[in-house]
Amino acid sequence: MSSSSSLVTLKSCYSVRPIEPTWCGRLPLSEWDQIGIITHVPTIYFYRPSQTWLSTTIATTLKDSLSKVLVPFYPLAGRLQWNDKNNGRFDLECNALGAQFIEAQSSLTLTDISDFSPSSDYYRYLIPRIDYTLPINDIPLVIVQLTSFKCGGVSISLLVSHAVADGQSALHFTSEWARLARGEPIKTMPFVDRNALHVGESQSPLLPQCSNSEREFNEPPFLLGNTDNIEERKKKTTVAIIKVSKTQVEKLRKTANESWGKPSNGRGYTRYETVTGHVWRTASKARGHGNDQPTALGVCVDWRCRVDPNLPKGYFGNATLDVVATSLAGDLMSKPLGYASSRIREAIEKVNNEYVRLGMEYFKKHEDLTKFQDLHAIGSDKGPFYGNPNLGVVSWLTLPIYGLDFGWGKEVYMGPGTHELDGDSLLLPGPDNDGSLLVAICLQEAHMDAFKRHFHQDIV
Structure with a gap:
């Protein structure tokens, strides 16, 4: 799920599972989980740790705390499963298979990449690329790559499946992961029950026609003269x-x-x-x-x-x-x-x-x-x-x-x-x-x- 070059060399790849048993079973996803972006959304962070933080210590800290945060955030340790009708709908199989954790080494220093431009050639080697031709149930929902630079700096790239978490939920996960890594308790537990979406429906009956929604989701315009x-x-x-x-x-x-x-x-x-x-x-x-x-x-x-x-x-x-x-x-x-x-x-x-x-x-x-x-x-x-x-x-x-x-x-x-x-x-x-x-x-x-x-x- 990633690439190597003379700039970045992959060292190892692990599956990080929840440190404690978690609920297992099929978690239904809402309609909002299954439309729009269903691939992974990437973010990347660069750090300059003090010399007391060896790269091995950083990797151990990240993996140990990730195994802890996947206990309350157990949906992210599961896998998506297409339903049997092949119609674009899927469920979330909570099976504790875990997140993927990649370690890599770069021949660059942070000074070499001081502009941090996402259009730079090296960027694509710091962020794992996912092969979406693989069966969807083989693709982890969370993928992390820790890259150590020659100067002692590191980057942490994080990919989270948008089918399971939007931006606010993904950042909730990462902030609690960081809290556990610092030795602090979780601040806000995730609320994973999708039934919360249906509370209040009886007080607000749905209209029989959805014409406004249909207009909203029609095809957007193309360049004049084109059909796509x-x-x-x-x-x-x-x-x-x-x-x-x-x-x-x-x-x-x-x-x-x-x-x-x-x-x-x-x-x-x-x-x-x-x-x-x-x-x-x-x-x-x-x-x-x-x-x-x-x-x-x-x-x-x-x-x-x-x-x-x-x-x-x-x-x-x-x-x-x-x-x-x-x-x-x-x-x-x-x-x-x-x-x-x-x-x-x-x-x-x-x-x-x-x-x-x-x-x-x-x-x-x-x-x-x-x-x-x-x-x-x-x-x-x-x-x-x-x-x-x-x-x-x-x-x-x-x-x-x-x-x-x-x-x-x-x-x-x-x-x-x-x-x-x-x-x-x-x-x-x-x-x-x-x-x-x-x-x-x-x-x-x-x-x-x-x-x-x-x-x-x-x-x-």
Whole structure:
């Protein structure tokens, strides 16, 4: 599940199982677990431990604490199982087979890779690559690679199956893993009972028709004249991480809030709505869209506190859904920034208790979920959302992504790992807690320079 090169040599690979017996059996997954991204989401952390921390000690600490944290987080020690109907639905077999732990050695130093760019050649050797042609029940849900550098620094890359945990749940797992590694008790136990999703359904009966949901999940637009975007998705992509200073963020918010009427609910547009609106219209400019080109923006919304009752604290699973904002490229590019932000606000505000439950009912009615699963990472032609003329911007602005301390101090750099899908992008808080943001975006190589140019020029 990984590659070797002259830069990185694989030393060993282990299965790390829960240190104590855990519940075994088949855990049903919700509809929200089985749509969208069902592959693994990568993150990577770089550290400079003191010389008292030998690489063998670090590896032992990580493996021992991982075996402990997999006891309460036992779903992550299991395996996915396709159901017998071959219709894109699967269950989670809690069988304590464990996580995969890889140890590697690099000939580089952290100084050699000081820019930590995810587009650098060495990056792909620090993050395991998963062979999704293997049977799904053979693929661990958690894969960790510890790479030791010549200077004594280390990187820890972590891949967590999105079919079992969304961003908030995955970070809940890693933060508790780090607490156990430091010798501290778990702070918040995971709540793994999927029945929590159905509490309150009788008080909020579902409507017999799901027309709104059906419109929401229709195919997104393609480039004018095309019937799909398969050729667009085949084009070579590159990744850039662009810093947006606090001053620039404030400029964008001021521009958006003053340029397009009064925002709904009387609330000013958020950092996400303004910066994402800027990314959306910049992407249309960089891609050279005509005025009549339809374009869609995917927005991932956490609905833990948008349903009645709210999900329990520590709910472990997927409690996010994607909504889509749409526009003509000409409107995005010619109208003020507030217009793009208003389209995003309108999409987000749809997500309420009724919308979530309607969506759940809508997917239950579909016998085959395959077309709703984003399988680009394994070379499938299904799931056409990403790729020109569309993009998705996922917010990590409120997630606790920094300060992951396993006992040898906080990271010197944290990144989202590799992204290869045209239009796949993230918003992250700046690592210095200074109000800045980072835009991590993947675009076709032919469009990236124009994107960077327009992105900075249009912040006025």
